[in-house]
Amino acid sequence: MTTELSTSFKDKFIVFYDGECGFCNHWVQWILERDKKNKFLFSSLQSEFGQKFLNDRQLPNQVFDTLYLWKPQSFYLTKYQAILKIAGELGGIYSLASIGKIIPDFIGNRFYNLISRNRKKLAANQCFLPNEQQRKKFLN
DSSP states (O other), X not given: OOSSOOGGGTTOEEEEEOTTOHHHHHHHHHHHHHOTTOOEEEXXXXXXXXXXXXXXXXXXXXXXXXXXXXXXXXEEEEHHHHHHHHHHHHOGGGGGGGXXXXXXXXXXXXXXXXXXXXXXXXXXXXXXOOOHHHHTTBOO
16 A cells, blocks of 8 residues: 555544554554544554655654654644644543643653653553454554
8 A cells, every 4th residue: 555545544644653662552552442433544654654654755764753643635743743633633531632732842842752762661562462443444
C-alpha cells in the first residue's frame, strides 16, 4: 500500500509511532481502546508505509522519537499538537485536553521531547497482540 490511500481512508487519521518502543505501543493500545468512532489507523515508522510517509516529506527516517498524526490530503501534525488533536478526536472527556492549546507549542514540545528521550525507560518492551478487529487498523 502506498501513502496515496484509497478513498476509503481519506476520512481516517493515521498515527505513526515507534513500533519498537513499549511506551509508544502502550499509547497505541490506549487509543485503540478508546477509538469508539473508528477514526484512527496506525503505522509504525519502521514499516514500509511509515518509511514512505517520512521519505515523501523529507523527514528523518532513522530516528523514531516523534509521533506523527496524518490526515491524508489534509495535514500532518507532530509531537504535542498531534497528542492534542488525537485527544480531541477521541471526544468525550478526552476533548478536555484541548485546554492544552493555551500552552505554547515550544513548551508542549519541550515536555514531549523530555518524555520521548526517556520513553524506553518508562515502559518495558512488551508484545502487544491486537485482536482481529484491531489488526485491520494497522498499515504496513
